[in-house]
Amino acid sequence: MTARKALQEARLILIGIPVALWTLVPIYHMFLFALSSKDDAFSGRLWPAHPTLNNFRIVFEEKHYFLNHFWTQLGNSLVIAIAVGVITLAIAAAAAFAISRLKARGGRLLMNCALFTYFIPAAFLAVPMYKAMGVYGILNTQWALILAMITLASPYAIWVLKQASDKLPFELDEAARIDGASPLQLFRLVYVPLMVPSLVAIGTYALLLAWNEYLYAFLLLSNDKDITLAVALGHFLSADDSPWEILMATGLVYALPPAAIYYVFRRYMVSGLTAGAVKA
């Protein structure tokens, strides 16, 4: 019996090792480069001969042509991500509340509009969106990116929040009404407190979506002082002899906050974001 168990464990490990390697090697490679001097990075070693934090010093002191506005761009990424997170949350919570709890007229239609938007491949909407932003005269401003990301994030946000709202007992609403609560009081005092886990998941989702976005950011922004860090990373590719070790150090700085946020809110994220899917 124990022999069979050991065999089973061995078989699992045989699956586990390739999975771990597949998952971690590209990320490890990023670490490796970030800690290497240029010579070490290009040597093909699996660990640098002389690990160094010099790349990070160059990044933080903006000591490279590609990084002249590093701190500004990091700030842009942050401001845009927070704006998208907060505004998406407000729009989606209001819509989900109206659709699910107030049974507002047209709510179903709007839900379908949202779902339709959710299913348009993002790269296909990018081209018309780019042209429309030109017409509205906000191309190359950060509002263009914020509004575009709100458009991309709200459909899923509304969908998830509506699913979660439908599960709250309606007796609560009725009780509040009988006590004479106004719709806004119901929203503020009953709905929002009960929805906190879903709201946290959705706010985080929208924030990460905006922080991670590359395509829309690189289409809608062009000025070096306006672009997000994602676009700045893409600029490294424009040179043939890019300083890859510095690129990877910058990339690591850029990748850490979303990974950290994800792990902090992991419990909310997994249950909140997969709930809708499983039902389907």
Added chain:
Amino acid sequence: MSTIALPQSEPAVPTGPARKGLTTWQRWGLVLLAPYAAVFVVFVVYPVVYGLWLARHPQSYVNLVNDPIFFGSVVNTLIFLIVAINLKMAVALALSGFFVRTNAWIRWLSVLFILPWAVPSIPTILSLRFMLNPEWGIVNQTIFKLTGADGPNWLNDRWLALSMAMAVHVWKSLPFWTMILIAGRLSIPAEHYEAAGVDGARTLQKFRYITWPALRGLYLTSLILSMIWTLGDFNSVYLLTGGGPADLTHVLATLGIRYLRLDQVDLSMATIVCALPLVLPLVYFMMKRLSK
């Protein structure tokens, strides 16, 4: 007035534009819907209509079809959808069975396994890009150390480069779909497996008669959804190969953006319109499934 019961169903008779008849609650409902309705009209409806209007000239489509890159991109897109997505979902289904096990080390591995999905694509795809560099990349240097032979020029051959782009796509999105299927597996009552175990069912039989019937719907939904999203996957191809070598690895998403960058907006929109016969049936299917 505000004590009128809320969950009343819609009146059977159309009420017409009876604005005066709205209760405070109904009015608030409309007010709260308004922000998203505005976003939808201004940033979805208008751009889409305007885009279609830009794509109205038949000449755009003639030019598009005459561009040799176009046909290759269509082929690449189809290969991407059929091969990469099916492979990814099959692996996700298998791995979800691995990750629902309760061993402590598998729990830990599942935490790490999410990383490709949790970190932004740009730095990781660029990291992969350098790994595949023919001279300096760690892959070919390792091949050289182990065998003494030169590794292939990964990103300089159409099919090899496209395969690598598909691998990048799978690497990035596998954790997400595995997570979805794990959630699906966890919602299957454990008693079913216990009963089957008592009856002497083998692992494969358990999968065939319990797991698969329960997961089939979710699997199909995930497959379609993943196909739709993959049509819009710009990063995996653009950041890895940039469409090269010689524009041979473009997919429709990167081709559309390429035309836009070349200031040929009509061709860009025409590319997207050409993808619609592929997108709309999938979208219709998903809408029917999810808006129930």
